[in-house]
Amino acid sequence: MSADAAVGRELELGDVAVPYHWLAVGSTGVLMATYLSVLYHVTDIVGGTAALTALVVATLVAATLAARHLPVSYAAALVVGLLGAGLGGYYLSVPSPYLVATSTGQILADNVALLTGLSVLRMTEVGAWALGVAPALSFGPWYLVLRRRYALAVAAGGVALTFFVLTGDAGSFVTLVGSLAAASALGFGTLARRGGTAAQVDAIAIALVAMVVVSSAISVVPGGTASPILPGGSAGPQTVEGSVVNNDERTNIVGSIELSPTVRFSVEAERRGYWRVGAYDRYDGDGWIRTGEATDYRAQSAPPGPSRTLDQTVTVEADRLGAMPAAWRPVRLRTGADNARVTSEGSFDPIGALREGEQYTVLSEVPDPSESELRTAGTDYPEEIAERYRQLPASSADRIRERTDEIAAGAETPYATAVAIENWLEANKAYSLDVDRPDGNVAESFIFDMERGYCTYYATAMVAMLRSQDVPARFAVGYTPGQRVAENEWVVRGLDSHAWVEVYFPEIGWVKFDPTPGGPRADTESQRVQQARERNVSNVDTDDSQNGTWTPTTTQPEDETGTETTDDGTGSENLTAVAESGPGQRPQLAPDREVGRTDSAPEIGVATTEAEDGAGDVPIRPPSPEEAALGGLVVVGLLAAARRTGALARLRRTAWLYWQPRRDPDTDVERAFARLEHLLADRFRERRPGETPREYLDAIRGIDRRAERVGEIYERVRYAGESDRLLADQAVALVDELVRERRGLGR
Amino acid sequence: MTDANPNPTPPSRRGDDSPTPLPVDEAASLAGRIVENVEEVIVGHHDVTEHIVTAILARGHLLLDDVPGVGKTMLARSLARSIDCEFKRVQFTPDLMPTDVTGVNVFDERSREFEFRPGPVFGNVVLADEINRAPPKTQSALLEAMEESQVTVDGETYRLDQPFTVIATQNDVGGDRTYELPIAEIDRFMKQLTLGYPSPEDESEVLRRVTGRHPIEGLDPVATGEEVRRARETVAGVTAEAAVREYVTRLANYTRERADLGVSPRGSIALLRAGQARAVLDGRDYVVPDDVQAEAEAVLRHRVRTGAETGGASGAALIAEALENVPVS
The missing domain is CATH 1.10.8.80 (Magnesium chelatase subunit I, C-Terminal domain)
Incomplete structure (x- = not known):
């Protein structure tokens, strides 16, 4: 083990010596890859992947060259310049309406807001932003590490990663990998500067693994409890990006909304409608994000096409309600305007939350186009609509497009396309609340792999498919009409929450499509309400709703768009995350098992604890790439530990002893003799350094004749220069025999 | 000072007509025979005997470091006799001149020419006794002969007959009036050996053997010079x-x-x-x-x-x- 103590600047891995410097460079590369992967993910969603890749590669090459020739002070100025230029370019690319409202102070405030867990994806021009910051982020650490300024390089890369950790874009896994890379870059950097021993390398490996194990047990990164690295710890099925909005803030409110059969609010209106809360424009494969900021309340214009006015008075029945549900499109608040603002997609939103008993009256202009109007609407989309609502993650766009092309083969208008997609989803996917959240792109998984899902899946898939056909569409959330308790009154419960699709038609505006099959949804819902009533859960009913559903005397159900699927009055569905209002929130496409489950009814109105979820039957599944990578890291650590304790050496020794790959006769004979020596060392004693093979074999009394023969062959091959395949065969065969017998050495 | 070689090898311009090597087993048995034969006379120095034989086969020269009277001369003589080749002995003294070793040109009155009288170095086994008593100049004359296998007298070079092995002795007990061999010269001896005193049993065996007729008298050659030369080729290969x-x-x-x-x-x-x-x-x-x-x-x-x-x-x-x-x- 003396090699362990030898101080050097290289890591010996078998025959290959890797300088610590290059290990540090490699680790820094991994660190950079973690936060650049966030940028890559961003560009994958909004476009510009090729440009980003080219930019990063070019910057890395430039940094490599600069590391040879450019002094540090100039390089620092260059990085600052790059960052400044990049951010300047970004602000120039922001559409002017946004820019008008921004002052320097607001820009700062925006950036600070980002650091509190708001995803960078919320930025309207996040693609430009990513391209803007990428050069500075790639240049700095790479330049520094190549100049052997390891600590500075790690600091620079660490700041970049920390930024994305704080915005929540870097999930636990990326954060962990980045931290490990930073730690190993520092470790190897120190070894490269001062020289190190193999023992120290092992220590680094063990420390890294300790980091993995500890952080898997106690997640300390933001959102860590929500997206633990290994399942079964605490959280439900969420994604890495889930941490973006998965703050306590959101969970508190959504928890009571999403799962509850209790009444949320009641609506007095002439007609029923889908009580819409908001919509989302940006899809990142895992969920939905609303870009842009909410603005101060002002009356909104009516949709350009034909519409019908609907006055709604909404009374909050829950403790609090973080949204202002209203039929699309809300135009004016008759009451409650003081407390409202307008989200970037045009819905009203309370500042703070509404309390029980609060009321607001909202006037909506519900689009009411005829089918022929929709058919003839054409595709002359306004530019900002086309740009904002046709984005798809590039990584899955092609596949979805091909499938949708088949499904909507005969459709010639966007309307026909939408209907075809809607029909296909309704016909081909079964409704179920009990689904496992797929890895990766949800829309892609739902379209291609999954057999069942619920509204969020249907809606997400449909938006993705529409966008693949270049039809602007968005993901809308809200509540279904609820239970009609009087001619003009509907009672809406938490489990009426729903997700659907809005499609944009020129000259008409946003039109609702609901791809979720209505029947099964209604069954689930009524069952749940009934159950809650039996258990005497409070606030399941209002005074009116207990008396049963009011049945309209007209036999013709009202249809708002003519495209809506059949929907009985109570048709509703749980929406996972209707969420409170406000920018940055996004519903998770997480399956909601509690609702579908009838066997373990938790206290209604309180979210089932996650532990219960985890305690259920965990399906056997192949490990995710993250788990595989972590497993790999743990294995590396165990190997390092094993090496420290000598177990690895013993294991390797044993494997080496039993298995001899064949090469040329000389090598074969030498190795055979080495194996024999090992065998003899185990049984008798080791050969001393100055002892010749002949002396050694002579010194061991009672040695097996075969061992002597191996010694003779060794001598002839090694010292007489004989190189003979037959001799080698014989030697290897004899040693094989001896190894197998193990005890056959002595007579 | 000693008996001159009547037929010194003429100034040699021989080419590389080296003798055919003996097969290894024959060379081995030759060496074994010589060792055995020497041991007829020398008792209890098997290792030294082997060393000397291997040194001869490896074209080396030997330095025997020892107290007087332990059989150095006898060893060298029995060796020379076993190989059936010429044995010469030079006693080194402080007044020994280089030409006493190498030979000298003597003026022949009749032919009125100088004639080379070969020195004792012209032998196959040369015993240089107490080499450290001679002055450095004389020592180096011998050492040059050892190194080059030739001697140069008055500008004329004479090649020495092969095999040519010098067995030089040094007495440890010399005290003053000795010239220690310089390291550069001592390096030219292939081996340095020590005989040492024999064990009591060996010594009594020696005594038994020397009573009456000395065993060296009855020692027969077991090898020829030619065989030794061929064995040397074997070794070189x-x-x-x-x-x-x-x-x-x-x-x-x-x-x-x-x-x-x-x-x-x-x-x-x-x-x-x-x-x-x-x-x-x-x-x-x-x-x-x-x-x-x-x-x-x-x-x-x-x-x-x-x-x-x-x-x-x-x-x-x-x-x-x-x-x-x-x-x-």
Whole structure:
């Protein structure tokens, strides 16, 4: 083990010596890859992947060259310049309406807001932003590490990663990998500067693994409890990006909304409608994000096409309600305007939350186009609509497009396309609340792999498919009409929450499509309400709703768009995350098992604890790439530990002893003799350094004749220069025999 | 001063018509015969006898370091007699001149020409007794002959007959009036050997043998000069693989790292050659590390100077240490 103590600047891995410097460079590369992967993910969603890749590669090459020739002070100025230029370019690319409202102070405030867990994806021009910051982020650490300024390089890369950790874009896994890379870059950097021993390398490996194990047990990164690295710890099925909005803030409110059969609010209106809360424009494969900021309340214009006015008075029945549900499109608040603002997609939103008993009256202009109007609407989309609502993650766009092309083969208008997609989803996917959240792109998984899902899946898939056909569409959330308790009154419960699709038609505006099959949804819902009533859960009913559903005397159900699927009055569905209002929130496409489950009814109105979820039957599944990578890291650590304790050496020794790959006769004979020596060392004693093979074999009394023969062959091959395949065969065969017998050495 | 060689080898311009090598087994049996034969006379010095025979086969010369009267001369004589070749003896004294060793040109009155009278160096086995008593100039005359296998007198070069082996002796008890051999010259001896006092049993055996007729008188030759020359060719052709060569180098390096003066490359060469001869003695045509180890002490110890300047003993200790520690590959 003396090699362990030898101080050097290289890591010996078998025959290959890797300088610590290059290990540090490699680790820094991994660190950079973690936060650049966030940028890559961003560009994958909004476009510009090729440009980003080219930019990063070019910057890395430039940094490599600069590391040879450019002094540090100039390089620092260059990085600052790059960052400044990049951010300047970004602000120039922001559409002017946004820019008008921004002052320097607001820009700062925006950036600070980002650091509190708001995803960078919320930025309207996040693609430009990513391209803007990428050069500075790639240049700095790479330049520094190549100049052997390891600590500075790690600091620079660490700041970049920390930024994305704080915005929540870097999930636990990326954060962990980045931290490990930073730690190993520092470790190897120190070894490269001062020289190190193999023992120290092992220590680094063990420390890294300790980091993995500890952080898997106690997640300390933001959102860590929500997206633990290994399942079964605490959280439900969420994604890495889930941490973006998965703050306590959101969970508190959504928890009571999403799962509850209790009444949320009641609506007095002439007609029923889908009580819409908001919509989302940006899809990142895992969920939905609303870009842009909410603005101060002002009356909104009516949709350009034909519409019908609907006055709604909404009374909050829950403790609090973080949204202002209203039929699309809300135009004016008759009451409650003081407390409202307008989200970037045009819905009203309370500042703070509404309390029980609060009321607001909202006037909506519900689009009411005829089918022929929709058919003839054409595709002359306004530019900002086309740009904002046709984005798809590039990584899955092609596949979805091909499938949708088949499904909507005969459709010639966007309307026909939408209907075809809607029909296909309704016909081909079964409704179920009990689904496992797929890895990766949800829309892609739902379209291609999954057999069942619920509204969020249907809606997400449909938006993705529409966008693949270049039809602007968005993901809308809200509540279904609820239970009609009087001619003009509907009672809406938490489990009426729903997700659907809005499609944009020129000259008409946003039109609702609901791809979720209505029947099964209604069954689930009524069952749940009934159950809650039996258990005497409070606030399941209002005074009116207990008396049963009011049945309209007209036999013709009202249809708002003519495209809506059949929907009985109570048709509703749980929406996972209707969420409170406000920018940055996004519903998770997480399956909601509690609702579908009838066997373990938790206290209604309180979210089932996650532990219960985890305690259920965990399906056997192949490990995710993250788990595989972590497993790999743990294995590396165990190997390092094993090496420290000598177990690895013993294991390797044993494997080496039993298995001899064949090469040329000389090598074969030498190795055979080495194996024999090992065998003899185990049984008798080791050969001393100055002892010749002949002396050694002579010194061991009672040695097996075969061992002597191996010694003779060794001598002839090694010292007489004989190189003979037959001799080698014989030697290897004899040693094989001896190894197998193990005890056959002595007579 | 001693009997001159009547037929000195004329100034040699011989080409490389070296004799045909003996097959290894014959060379081995030849060496064995010589050793046995010498042991008819010399009792209890089997190792030294073997060393001397291998040195002769490896074209080396020997330095016997010893107290007087332990049989050095007898050893050299029995060796010469066993090989059936010419034995010469020079007693080195402080007044010995170089020409007393090499030979001298004598003016012939009748032919009115100078005629070369070969010195005692023109023999096959030359015993240079108490070499450290002669002045350096005389010593170096012998050493040049050893190194070059030729002597130069008055500008004329005379090649020496082969085999040519010098067995020089040094007496430890000389005290003053001795000239210690310079390290550069001592390096030219392939081996330094010590006979030492015989054990009591051996000594009484010696006494038994010398009563009456001295055994040397009845000693018959067991080899011819030609056979020895051919065996030398055999030795020169013995394989020394890289592993062995590297081992020799490592040994030499070991001494260089630890002594004031380590083993010279000449020493490494000598060790490998001695190893080749040892291999032949064992009937092999390739050198194994064991051969090197068997020869290492005799070949190397007089070539190192350790700091203590305690002479051969500490040199021998260093060589033993090297053999212990330098890994055999």
